[in-house]
Amino acid sequence: MSTTFVCFRLGFDVAAAGFAYVILIALISVLGSLSASIVLSIASAACLNYFFTQPLFEFRIDSPQDVVAIAAFTTTSLIVTALTTAVRRSAKAAEASQQALIDTIPASVWIALPDGSREFYKRSWQEFSAADSPGHEVAMLHPDDREYVVEKWRSAVATGEEFEVEARVRTATGEYRAMLVRAAPLRDEKGHVVKWYGVSTDIEDLRRAVEALRESEETLRSAQADLAHVNRVATMGQLTASIAHEVNQPIAATVMNAEAALRWLGAQPPNLEKVRGALGLIVEDGKRASNVVGGIRALIKKVPPRQVCLDINEAIREVIALTRGEAVKTGVSVQMELADGLPLIYGDRVQLQQVILNLIINAIEAMSGVAETPRALLISTGQAEPGGVLVAVRDSGPGLDPASLEYLFSAFFTTKSSGMGMGLSICRSIIEAHDGQLCASANEPRGAVFQFTLPLQRDETLPADHAGPMPTV
Numbered sequence: 001m002s003t004t005f006v007c008f009r010l011g012f013d014v015a016a017a018g019f020a021y022v023i024l025i026a027l028i029s030v031l032g033s034l035s036a037s038i039v040l041s042i043a044s045a046a047c048l049n050y051f052f053t054q055p056l057f058e059f060r061i062d063s064p065q066d067v068v069a070i071a072a073f074t075t076t077s078l079i080v081t082a083l084t085t086a087v088r089r090s091a092k093a094a095e096a097s098q099q100a101l102i103d104t105i106p107a108s109v110w111i112a113l114p115d116g117s118r119e120f121y122k123r124s125w126q127e128f129s130a131a132d133s134p135g136h137e138v139a140m141l142h143p144d145d146r147e148y149v150v151e152k153w154r155s156a157v158a159t160g161e162e163f164e165v166e167a168r169v170r171t172a173t174g175e176y177r178a179m180l181v182r183a184a185p186l187r188d189e190k191g192h193v194v195k196w197y198g199v200s201t202d203i204e205d206l207r208r209a210v211e212a213l214r215e216s217e218e219t220l221r222s223a224q225a226d227l228a229h230v231n232r233v234a235t236m237g238q239l240t241a242s243i244a245h246e247v248n249q250p251i252a253a254t255v256m257n258a259e260a261a262l263r264w265l266g267a268q269p270p271n272l273e274k275v276r277g278a279l280g281l282i283v284e285d286g287k288r289a290s291n292v293v294g295g296i297r298a299l300i301k302k303v304p305p306r307q308v309c310l311d312i313n314e315a316i317r318e319v320i321a322l323t324r325g326e327a328v329k330t331g332v333s334v335q336m337e338l339a340d341g342l343p344l345i346y347g348d349r350v351q352l353q354q355v356i357l358n359l360i361i362n363a364i365e366a367m368s369g370v371a372e373t374p375r376a377l378l379i380s381t382g383q384a385e386p387g388g389v390l391v392a393v394r395d396s397g398p399g400l401d402p403a404s405l406e407y408l409f410s411a412f413f414t415t416k417s418s419g420m421g422m423g424l425s426i427c428r429s430i431i432e433a434h435d436g437q438l439c440a441s442a443n444e445p446r447g448a449v450f451q452f453t454l455p456l457q458r459d460e461t462l463p464a465d466h467a468g469p470m471p472t473v
């Protein structure tokens with residue numbers, strides 16, 4: 001009404017008044033609703049007709065120019081209304097899609113001002129905060145994490161460096177959940193921080209899954225260690241008879257030498273030289289028996305994995321001492337070609353001896369099924385390329401069946417009626433846990449050869465009795 005009054009008093013013609021109305025309609029459609037601007041357009045067309053066309057104060061138009069002017073005004077005002085409505089709608093749609101994007105992102109999104117105070121946060125953040133006033137973010141943090149997180153955030157705000165922190169945040173239910181909070185600064189062309197854009201991701205489930213995985217790996221490792229131990233004890237069980245025989249020999253010799261010594265002592269005069277000789281033999285036999293028993297105890301005892309620097313040749317000799325009786329019983333001749341000057345290797349003595357023992361027993365068992373051909377077992381050591389040591393166990397048995405090569409090292413693969421099929425699978429895990437490799441191939445002219453490599457001692461300065469953690473097998 002006031003526009004009409006002003007235009008009328010100023011004596012505007014129909015065109016000028018029409019422009020004034022269009023401006024008013026444009027403003028109303030930007031700020032108001034679609035229906036308000038349509039109603040205003042119709043009312044404005046009526047006012048133009050009534051107040052600005054001849055005859056005045058009548059809803060009648062005599063001049064064709066006035067008809068065109070009012071038609072042009074009506075069309076223009078409707079176009080302006082339609083355009084501004086379309087622009088408003090698309091702006092609303094863009095805003096809604098941006099909001100949907102923020103709401104759908106599976107994380108809490110937030111914006112902070114250059115001074116570090118919060119400007120915006122995603123609605124779902126309230127699930128955590130249960131508070132919407134700035135400053136409550138710190139109260140939501142686990143008391144133990146507060147100082148550290150606040151300090152890190154302050155330092156990021158001060159330096160403008162990206163921010164990343166893991167912290168426990170209290171949810172509306174009072175439960176604490178682990179969050180990964182990250183933020184990056186947005187800078188203007190002069191490099192000043194304008195805003196901080198942050199994302200807080202709930203990593204509690206991931207953290208629990210990692211923890212569960214770690215625990216199950218731990219359980220698996222312990223089960224593998226138990227299995228390796230059972231396998232060791234079972235292998236030793238197989239050797240009981242021949243080991244008993246092996247130990248019995250030095251004991252019988254000791255008794256004989258002791259009786260001889262007594263006789264030399266009882267002679268007139270006592271032959272002390274002979275007594276000394278017999279006592280020397282007794283000491284040696286005692287040591288032999290004690291070494292065998294010590295070897296059995298070491299292999300049967302359940303000990304945690306222990307890494308030491310060791311001489312592989314010495315470890316092999318100890319195992320040979322345990323298996324000698326079995327080899328003799330089955331008519332296998334055992335030969336050793338142990339290279340001199342081999343470097344020390346770093347590993348678990350018991351586990352490596354278990355591998356050697358398994359390979360030797362397998363070779364003896366394989367050869368015991370072969371009649372007529374000489375049964376020969378050769379254990380050799382040497383330098384491996386590009387470093388480390390190589391141990392090979394060769395036999396003159398039936399050799400490996402090409403069809404079973406693929407499964408040889410798989411758990412439960414066995415061709416023996418009383419076999420468990422775990423030996424080679426455990427051997428391979430042990431060697432791989434030592435960063436080495438175990439493989440099998442055909443021996444020349446017959447039989448099989450199992451060989452493994454072990455890397456050099458990693459730290460040459462480690463003492464020989466150094467114990468350290470190592471993967472359990």
Ligand code: ADP
Nearest residue numbers: 362363366414415416419420421422423424448
């Ligand atoms: P098990 O001795 O209980 O059968 P292993 O895992 O030690 O379990 O061996 C798996 C299989 O590999 C054996 O059953 C045998 O068929 C084959 N094998 C192992 N060593 C030899 C060997 N020296 N010569 C021929 N075959 C062998």
